[in-house]
Amino acid sequence: MSDIRLVNLSKTYGEGNAVSEINLKIGEGEFFSLLGPSGCGKSTTLRMIAGFIKPSAGQILIGSDDVTALPPEKRDIGIVFQNYAIFPHMNVAENIAFGLKLRKRNKNEITWRVTEALKQVGLAGYGERYQRQLSGGEQQRVALARVLVTEPRILLLDEPLSALDKGLREEMKFWIKDLQKNLGITTVYVTHDQDEALTMSDRIGVMSKSKIVQIGTPQEIYERPKTLFVTSFIGHSNMLDVTILGQDANGVTVDLNGQELKTRASSSVTPGGAAKLVLRPENVLIGAALGDGDSRLSATVLSETYQGPIVRYRLKVGEQEIVAERQNQAHVERFSPGTVVTIGWDPEWSEALVA
Amino acid sequence: MMREESAIPLVFKVIAGFALVVLLLPLVIVVLAGLNAGDYLTFPPQGLSLRWVKSFLSSPVFLSAYFYSFLLALCATLISTVVGTLAALYLARSSSKTSGAMRGFFMLPIVLPGVVLGLALYVFFTTTDIGLARTFPGLLICHVLVTCPFVIATVTASLVGFDISLEEAARSLGASPWTAFRKITLRIIAPGISAGCIFAFIVSFGQFETTLFLAVPNHEPLPMAMYISLRYKFEPTAAAAGIFAIALVVISTIVTSRLVSLRRVFKA
Numbered sequence: 205m206s207d208i209r210l211v212n213l214s215k216t217y218g219e220g221n222a223v224s225e226i227n228l229k230i231g232e233g234e235f236f237s238l239l240g241p242s243g244c245g246k247s248t249t250l251r252m253i254a255g256f257i258k259p260s261a262g263q264i265l266i267g268s269d270d271v272t273a274l275p276p277e278k279r280d281i282g283i284v285f286q287n288y289a290i291f292p293h294m295n296v297a298e299n300i301a302f303g304l305k306l307r308k309r310n311k312n313e314i315t316w317r318v319t320e321a322l323k324q325v326g327l328a329g330y331g332e333r334y335q336r337q338l339s340g341g342e343q344q345r346v347a348l349a350r351v352l353v354t355e356p357r358i359l360l361l362d363e364p365l366s367a368l369d370k371g372l373r374e375e376m377k378f379w380i381k382d383l384q385k386n387l388g389i390t391t392v393y394v395t396h397d398q399d400e401a402l403t404m405s406d407r408i409g410v411m412s413k414s415k416i417v418q419i420g421t422p423q424e425i426y427e428r429p430k431t432l433f434v435t436s437f438i439g440h441s442n443m444l445d446v447t448i449l450g451q452d453a454n455g456v457t458v459d460l461n462g463q464e465l466k467t468r469a470s471s472s473v474t475p476g477g478a479a480k481l482v483l484r485p486e487n488v489l490i491g492a493a494l495g496d497g498d499s500r501l502s503a504t505v506l507s508e509t510y511q512g513p514i515v516r517y518r519l520k521v522g523e524q525e526i527v528a529e530r531q532n533q534a535h536v537e538r539f540s541p542g543t544v545v546t547i548g549w550d551p552e553w554s555e556a557l558v559a
Numbered sequence: 560m561m562r563e564e565s566a567i568p569l570v571f572k573v574i575a576g577f578a579l580v581v582l583l584l585p586l587v588i589v590v591l592a593g594l595n596a597g598d599y600l601t602f603p604p605q606g607l608s609l610r611w612v613k614s615f616l617s618s619p620v621f622l623s624a625y626f627y628s629f630l631l632a633l634c635a636t637l638i639s640t641v642v643g644t645l646a647a648l649y650l651a652r653s654s655s656k657t658s659g660a661m662r663g664f665f666m667l668p669i670v671l672p673g674v675v676l677g678l679a680l681y682v683f684f685t686t687t688d689i690g691l692a693r694t695f696p697g698l699l700i701c702h703v704l705v706t707c708p709f710v711i712a713t714v715t716a717s718l719v720g721f722d723i724s725l726e727e728a729a730r731s732l733g734a735s736p737w738t739a740f741r742k743i744t745l746r747i748i749a750p751g752i753s754a755g756c757i758f759a760f761i762v763s764f765g766q767f768e769t770t771l772f773l774a775v776p777n778h779e780p781l782p783m784a785m786y787i788s789l790r791y792k793f794e795p796t797a798a799a800a801g802i803f804a805i806a807l808v809v810i811s812t813i814v815t816s817r818l819v820s821l822r823r824v825f826k827a
Contacts, residue, residue, distance in 0.1 A: 254727075254731055255730075255731070256727055256730075275730070275735075275736075276727070276730040276731045277730050277731070277732075277733050277734055277735055279731070281731050282731065282732075283727070283728065283731045285724045285727070285728060286724075287722060287724060289722060289724040289725045289727070289728040291725060291728075291729075291743055292725075292747065293746045293747055302729065302732055302734075302742075303732035303733050306732065306733040306734055306738070307733060347728075350728075350732065351731075351732070354732060354733065
């Protein structure tokens with residue numbers, strides 16, 4: 205088990221930057237996700253840690269070792285690929301034994317360890333099978349067993365769930381997380397799926413255009429996005445056009461359609477400038493749900509959409525639209541289109557962000 | 560199983576059967592002609608005997624031609640298998656824009672008529688005076704040129720869909736580049752290499768047009784020896800030689816596919 209440090213890590217291809225100046229410390233035993241849209245540089249970063257891509261600049265440290273110049277086979281890293289990369293000409297047992305044979309372990313130990321590894325991933329008795337006889341989920345488990353049996357210092361997972369169907373993906377999400385927790389192995393997980401990142405990670409690094417734009421716990425990333433990109437990439441958000449009126453120690457005052465509202469701001473803003481008031485639909489309260497100290501506005505219900513556990517309202521405030529999501533449960537009032545209602549939110553759950 | 564068989568339309572079966580007959584009939588005729596008891600190369604044979612087979616086995620001209628061709632095909636196959644496999648790997652993995660043009664260039668010897676290639680090499684060897692005209696190395700170079708495209712084509716086909724992350728997985732499990740190549744890539748493309756090997760051997764062993772220009776005096780390979788023999792005396796010895804040539808090709812095909820067993824690579 206080791207921590208990972210990336211120091212000013214960069215990769216340039218021709219003119220463009222694939223990864224620029226990433227500085228990151230991933231703690232021992234931590235489950236760290238790199239989350240971002242395709243082409244943001246997350247896979248390139250992972251492949252640099254694995255040693256398949258040579259960085260243009262910067263350093264990669266695993267524990268106290270600088271591995272920047274080492275080839276993949278000398279890094280003592282386990283990697284699971286998107287397509288699992290099970291060797292098709294070897295059976296499951298031979299696949300898992302591959303790394304142990306290279307380490308010149310004796311035969312009895314290999315047999316014993318392969319059996320143990322198969323048990324660990326819930327595939328006892330699968331040793332004789334070949335890749336084409338395994339389902340996607342089983343291949344995934346074999347790929348993990350093959351890696352874990354060599355007791356790598358760190359585990360790298362490159363979109364390992366994206367090739368699975370939805371039901372299995374949900375199951376594997378928790379299974380992988382549990383396995384990782386039990387082993388306490390430092391893990392870097394690359395994904396474009398926010399649900400995976402939010403559910404599995406200890407911390408998430410959101411990447412955009414070759415840079416890490418925000419690092420934080422799933423809660424911080426979801427509730428305190430620092431940029432409009434993070435806001436729009438993770439979940440849904442209302443983004444209302446506002447003008448900044450002023451900033452003090454308690455937060456920011458903004459003008460929304462002529463009404464003064466208090467809100468939070470994580471960075472300093474310029475009075476008079478345009479900004480977006482960012483607000484999750486589940487935090488927009490309607491009518492009696494509002495509490496003391498909440499911002500209040502008058503709005504017209506445009507539409508009501510029933511979605512089972514939640515009911516979704518489109519509301520009109522001045523010339524702008526706000527989406528509110530309310531739990532569909534006992535004692536929660538419903539509003540029909542056309543109704544004029546009072547809506548609002550806790551200022552601490554809204555944020556002014558400058559584009 | 561029954562249903563799958565009957566799913567093939569009758570017309571396809573007839574066409575397949577016809578093709579098989581057209582391909583195999585000449586072989587049957589050569590074999591029967593080689594077992595002829597008469598004095599001349601005729602068909603149908605005038606009785607069966609091993610007369611001409613014995614004549615082939617005791618003919619120094621034919622025997623040395625046979626072994627010369629065998630040696631030549633063996634060397635050409637070895638070289639073009641290695642070179643062709645490396646070329647196919649490069650072409651499959653290079654992101655260079657010129658690799659498409661290079662592939663076309665490597666395939667040229669297949670497209671070029673043998674007479675043209677033979678003549679071109681002959682003129683090149685003699686005019687440059689580099690000591691290759693009508694020598695074994697010169698002839699070998701020609702055969703490698705002609706056989707290499709077959710290896711490149713078959714290995715390329717086996718590399719289609721080969722996932723580079725298999726090699727990367729092996730690397731991160733602790734394999735050096737060479738070990739990863741040997742234990743993973745080579746095993747997976749083995750059927751393609753094996754097929755290329757067989758093609759190369761057969762093409763080299765039966766190579767006639769280019770050989771006409773480049774053969775070493777008094778060391779004719781088998782196809783030329785057969786041609787010369789038929790031109791000057793219409794004896795069935797050439798047909799008997801044909802029997803041995805067919806046998807060699809069949810045996811080498813079996814041996815190659817066993818060495819790099821298709822079943823071992825993809826066993827159920």
